[in-house]
Amino acid sequence: MVRAIMIQGTGSNVGKSVLVAGLARAYSRRGLRVAPFKPQNMSNNAAVTENGGEIGRAQALQARAANRPTHTDMNPILLKPETDTGAQIIVQGQRAGTMKAGDYRKDKSKLLGAALQSFDRLCSDADLVLIEGAGSPAETNLRNGDIANMGFACAAGVPVVLVGDIHRGGVIAQIVGTQAVLDQNDLSMIRGFAVNRFKGDVSLFDEGRDDIATRTGWACLGVVPWFHDAWKLPAEDMMDIRSHTGGKCKVVVPQLERMANFDDLDPLSAEPDISVEIVPAGRALPGDANLVLLPGSKSTIGDLAYFRKQGWDIDLYAHVRRGGHVLGLCGGYQMLGKTISDPDGVDGRPGTVDGLGLLDVSTVMAGQKRVTLTKAKALEGGAPVSGYEIHMGRTEGPDCTRAWLEIDGRPEGAASANGRIRGSYLHGIFSSDSFRASYLKQLGVSSNIAYEDGVDQTLDDLADHLETHMDLDLLLSLAETPQRS
Incomplete structure (x- = not known):
């Protein structure tokens, strides 16, 4: 019993x-x-x-x-x-x-x-x-x-x-x-x-x-x-996110007010050659970052305003001018586009706001919430990716023609012409060892750890x-x- x-x-x-x-x-x-x-x-x-x-x-x-x-x-x-x-x-x-x-x-x-x-x-x-x-x-x-x-x-x-x-x-x-x-x-x-x-x-x-x-x-x-x-172990609370220092490659993450689904950071933090720095409000994004990762958000438009209030938009543009990489996941992906429209007020007050303009895409907050476990693959190299989607809205635009993932035969994500700025709705991508290794190789980092085995x-x-x-x-x-x- x-x-x-x-x-x-x-x-x-x-x-x-x-x-x-x-x-x-x-x-x-x-x-x-x-x-x-x-x-x-x-x-x-x-x-x-x-x-x-x-x-x-x-x-x-x-x-x-x-x-x-x-x-x-x-x-x-x-x-x-x-x-x-x-x-x-x-x-x-x-x-x-x-x-x-x-x-x-x-x-x-x-x-x-x-x-x-x-x-x-x-x-x-x-x-x-x-x-x-x-x-x-x-x-x-x-x-x-x-x-x-x-x-x-x-x-x-x-x-x-x-x-x-x-x-x-x-x-x-x-x-x-x-x-x-x-x-x-x-x-x-x-x-x-x-x-x-x-x-x-x-x-x-x-x-x-x-x-x-x-x-x-x-x-x-x-x-x-x-x-x-x-x-x-994967962190649940934003207070438990661990800044990991010492690696030769620095990944910088602005700590958004409504940051969500930040488990994307856990496999990166486990990498010995990666330094993950969580940047709280009131501090500038470090100028020596190799990658700025914009995480998911429970309130994309509100967190975009919060991002700008900290002056992080100015820091991000400077990072891009220096040749740095940017990755936006889910809400972070939406922020990277030209506009975010919310006609029905599902994310807050109805209206349209300007995005950061680093990707030629636009987002409309509409439709049913998508909640699903997902199997994908990288279009470059074919590395398998296991992740999940949990978001409202759809994102479209010219940079979507440079999708870098594929889910059930459909392209996913967007990238700039030089490939240094990317976005996707797929969370959990860095838990897949072969994909993480191929992505980090672009940043000059070798990866040979088995992340999921380490959790067990x-x-x-x-x-x-x-x-x-x-x-x-x-x-x-x-x-x-x-x-x-």
Whole structure:
């Protein structure tokens, strides 16, 4: 009979996603059929599932760790921020509209049914469901109608383990303070705690660990040292993007305000001869860049205005005059064109804006959202490419006659006459080793790493790490068959 347990955190970014990925790999290696689940996620870095929808990229990584195909049931509610006050709502993989934050808070409890429906389907084909919370249950102002943490745990009848992040400092207060603000019904769901991201001699925290256990009465599942290779795993949050320095070839990426699907950077960051520099707002694009990569965006027109506000357009034109290369992916591709038209306001207010004008193409934001896993090949050299499309709009123009990819016999992308400026709607292209090697060769870089093999090895190493530093037998014993309230 299926069992489930929920990993909640004392705050955002305490390492829940990586812990669940490591646990998924560890328990699947023990022969269990493991399924990851996150009832509600907020991320613009979505993955396309094998059944043709969107989920958070962390759940896609966790599915990979569990040796399980991705499915929209693994993350039934996905919020993709478009502005500071509004987000696109993805329900069971499909776009359900856009909602302001205040309206979502009023109506989110209505989505609990969809979350429970997806959870039930996962439970029907698993031995163990590992559930990841979002943010923190200590945010008591969000408890009414909650579907991300204790609201879901209570509705689904699943036990909870609370994780604190010692790297932030004050981990005793994080965990004990969370206990202090929860009501008794929520507290009854918690079975234990773990401390994550310890640096140094773990035994130095023995007294702190025991103090937490004494004050809370909860079992300690472990004090987990910092996992130094976590950067090798695909990042979900923009905060986790790793600037990698030291390579002879510099790839520069402007950090757009609504940057989306930036997993294109992970394989480049893994290359020893590539230096990836993420440039935050207020800083100029470095003049010694070999390649400027414009990433995807959840709000292309808004991020284009943001790009210009930083003066990055001036830096980019100077980079092109110096003979540098430019690659735009999805939203970045749209920005490189002459114009972006949005007659129906799907990307913001209706209207037409001037693009950066580096490609002779124009984009119209219209039609159905395209969400699909894609097999392609490079027109030059024929290297196979595995990627995905997740975008609104279509892009056409003279530079599309110089497409550099082919999907099912149709040309994809556009390029300038000299080939130094390119754009495409296809994400994930650099995960394909032979294509990445051929592309980087144009920049004077040799590549011989097997990126996907490296991700799987890192997941195995993470599972070993947790087997050493957590009591996985105890954690498994705490998992229970869901008891619907």
